[in-house]
Amino acid sequence: MIIDLQGKTALVTGSTEGIGFGIARSLAKAGAGVFLNGRTGNKVDAAVDRLNGELGGKRVKAAAADVATAAGCASLLQLVPKVDILVNNAGIFQPIDFFEASDEVWDRHWQVNVMSAVRLSRAYLPGMIEAGWGRVIFIGSESGFNIPVEMIHYGVSKTADIAVSRGLAKRVAGTGVTVNSILPGPTLSEGVAEMLKDETARTGKPLHEVAADFVKQQRPGSLIGRAATVDEVANMVVYIASPLASATTGAALRVDGGIIDTL
Template sequence: MNLDLSGKVALVTGSTKGIGFAVAAGLAGMGAKVIIHGRSQGSVDAAVETLTTDDTGVRARGIGADLTVFEDVSRMLQEFPHVDILVNNAGFYTQKDFFRTSDDEWEEMLRINLMPGVRLTRHYLKGMLESDWGRIVNVSSESGVIIPKEMIHYGVSKAAQLAFSRGVSELTAGSNVTVNSVLPGPTWAETTRDQIKQRAVEQSISEGDLMERTFSTRRPTSLIKRYTTPEEVANMICYLCSPAAAATNGAPIRADGGIVRTYT
């Protein structure tokens, strides 16, 4: 199986921690030159240092940019005008009652979860098609298929990512460029820990009880009955970025622990 990415340049958005950092580390281990991204330059510098502190020969650079700000995106594209691999991972989620979710909160969800990937893909896909090689992976969610009633605006933003990925993949027909989506399920990352603590206090229950409810109440169809790790999700993303995944294009690939019950 050819997983060699030597000589390839990979940009992973939202990669200072969690799934994004695990993806960056995985791609670097496959030989790619990795670009770490985050909103804060300090967090980016720390992630780059963590990734390059040993003697593995990992090559990583970093950039701090707010992908919802035109000037920041322009600066990023000027500094890194071409990449071979783009992983659109940056995003956020929050639980909010539908009837109390304002128009501004809906627009914020789409502005952060969907539009950065649209802007970066619009730029980088052209270069990939010209060089006839490239990989784009949009990190969506199983919530884009099974829309959660407690965060409908989030689920809709992830469903939009899936539609975007499939549409853009049509532009790659006949080339060696692929565009795919990965759908993680509940994943135990730093932000998850913080959300659990906050919601446990709000609901006056223990963190352990709240975590158990994730799979007994909110996502009872999970087959693994636990949170996935960032590395487990990253394994799938890294595979899709490799030469070995050349025949997979326009596909939503699940790493959700079996939550989605359909077999297609």
């Protein structure tokens, strides 16, 4: 299987590190021109320099904007008016008990995890429909099905992402544009490393071992018994973004290590 994205332009939101950075890297390796996005110019520029250095070229460009706000999304559209591939990756997670999660916590997760994707999909889809080809990909989570008790607010936002993705796939049916969601499980990103840093320091174990212990304790349904790598998630995204996946739309595709226990 050869995936060739030359001539395609991709925007990956929240892509200065973690899963988003891995997706951007893999899309660029497949030949796409990629825009990296994050809230601050310095961080985005540093990520662009890092990735272009890895690739030995200038296939990656900066698009700094806070997609958690309507104004930020409008600013991003000024920088990047048209794309062929939109990866709605921007997201946050914060373990907080339900009774301690304020309205502000809920609203912040909703704006970052859901409304950023809603606004950008609404803005970019018409151009894709007019061109007769496009890909919109929502980075959901297995938590959208298995709502985590320690962060119900996060799980609800990811359920919403999956629902919006399915609805949009129906809305653009027959246009040559596909819309799908990808459902990672626990993944060895910078965010997970930060969450596990105290346990890593306490035990002295390598991060991947601490992450595996976390998966076995907190997600015992995992069939692989470990966290996924960023590249394992990115591989699924690149395939779905490619012309080879033209018959896949409206799907919620799992890279969760088998955690979701449904047929």
